[in-house]
Amino acid sequence: MNQVTFIIDHPNATHNRLDLCGQLLRTWIQQHKPAFCLTKDAEQTAFINRYLWSEQFDFLPHSTGLYDPAYCQVTISDNIEDAGACLSLFNFTNQAVKNPPKHHEIIEWVSNQPKEKVQMRDVFAQYKAQSITPNTVRM
Numbered sequence: 001m002n003q004v005t006f007i008i009d010h011p012n013a014t015h016n017r018l019d020l021c022g023q024l025l026r027t028w029i030q031q032h033k034p035a036f037c038l039t040k041d042a043e044q045t046a047f048i049n050r051y052l053w054s055e056q057f058d059f060l061p062h063s064t065g066l067y068d069p070a071y072c073q074v075t076i077s078d079n080i081e082d083a084g085a086c087l088s089l090f091n092f093t094n095q096a097v098k099n100p101p102k103h104h105e106i107i108e109w110v111s112n113q114p115k116e117k118v119q120m121r122d123v124f125a126q127y128k129a130q131s132i133t134p135n136t137v138r139m
Contacts, residue, residue, distance in 0.1 A: 004096075004105075005105060005135045006108045006109070006110055007107065007108070007137050008109075009109070009110060009111050010138075013139070015111050015112075016113050017109060017113070021037075021090060021109055022051065022052070022056070025037075025074050025090065026060055029061065029072060033072070034069070034071070034072050034087075035074045035086070035088045036067050036082070036089045036090065038077070038078070038091050038093060040078060040093045042078055045076050049064050052074060061074065063075055063076070064077060065082060066084065067086040069084070080097070083101075083104060087103065089104040091106055091123075095126060099130070100132075108124075108134070
């Protein structure tokens with residue numbers, strides 16, 4: 001059974017999805033859990049890479065390309081096969097992961113921004129269409 005978890009932001013929070021994910025990635029690394037960010041293309045990979053270098057993160061260890069289990073960091077790539085054995089896969093593609101590998105927990109996150117909520121409802125429905133019932137967690 002595939003595990004998909006939707007993390008829903010605190011009701012009073014004003015984060016957009018990008019900032020919410022940055023916060024979640026920081027939490028993962030602080031808990032010594034590596035994370036893999038699946039992007040839709042090389043341009044988005046480069047954008048997320050730059051974003052994680054921004055001042056608001058001080059230093060969030062990350063790299064692009066193939067996940068290396070020797071390091072507890074965020075790995076960013078547009079190729080799901082690069083995730084290797086990384087257990088936490090953050091999906092930046094704005095679409096459900098098709099036939100997700102069984103050993104990954106797919107992480108989706110939902111901000112309180114109205115347009116983003118609508119998009120994530122669609123992604124939730126895409127998982128249901130694959131006979132996957134996502135878990136939901138509220139912050």
